[in-house]
Amino acid sequence: MKERFAARMVRIHFGEDDRWQGKPLHEAILAKCKELGIAEAIVFRGIEGYGSGSRIRRSGHWTLSKDAPIQLSIIDTEEQIEKLLPFLDAAVEEGLVATSAVEAVRYTREDAPHDPKP
């Protein structure tokens, strides 16, 4: 089955060592996405990078960190993403959240149970 819908993509950048309530931050965000029934979420580990998630920041310089960069891509409808944003505000202490409007096409097998959106 094929369905097209207007969607929003959120990309969150932070470090692999970042934690939320004792859990790695990326796992915590993924768990929250599942709880909200968000359509698609995937975590990537970068090879190298720097940014607000690298945490080490000295005298106005961004510095390379040993802590691997993590990028999470999350996709769903505008309303679903709105539900996730308050959690991100609380959980992402240092990091970058970028969102963009996208057009999505979802393919599902006829026989497979799938989530109720959009």
Added chain:
Amino acid sequence: MLNPGKAVKVIIYLSEGATHHGVPVYSSILDFLFYRGVAGATVMKGIAGFGADHHMHSAHTVEISDHLPLKIEFIESREKVDALLGKLEELAGSGLIEMQETTVAKPAQVSKPAKAPAPAHLKIQGKAQMMRIFLSEEDRWKDKPLYKALVEAMRANDIAGVTVYRGILGYGAHRRMHKDHALHSAHQGSVMLSAIDTAEKLRAFLPMVDQMVEEGLVVFSDVDIIKYAYRALDPAEEAASAAPPSASEPRSLP
């Protein structure tokens, strides 16, 4: 899709043992014809023959039996054949390519609408689109991983570039929900393909995605290309240039 009337029959003569980048030539040619939406193609195996080198090859001589003649035939419109010929010549290597004027009396029936032909490739600058495809690493298409087949299909359709990313964690449309829970099951095999080209070319490629992806999510977004180097079919030019379109979305050709 073929219409009744004038058409061209193309016959490519190969040796069975010939390879292109380690893959049998007939199979790369067949893949190429398939991905480019050719109406149909057949590979035939000869039992004996000889070619330009004037060596007699037959099924009886065990030691050279992998040099038996192969023939690939397909029928297409003149325009389509002209568009494919350059790449076919490259793929066929030392093989002979023959073309015959022919007449289609009755085209084969197709149940699905034919895909729109991909527009000719252009050097692009400025506005473009990014297509991301989210899949499971375990998804397969025919005899190969789906993400690999998609990369091959994109190359055959001259999509400017594609990169496959393996996620360390994820879930999504491509994951069946866990039977006992309302939650998706997390797994280790999420994959994302990221391709950048003009909106028209990506749209023209979408019917191929429809055909190949059973479960997954495809996302389109507008992007600005800052620097762009196209991979030309000419190997000399190819070596001279290879640059990612932007620093934030690095990519490379596989």
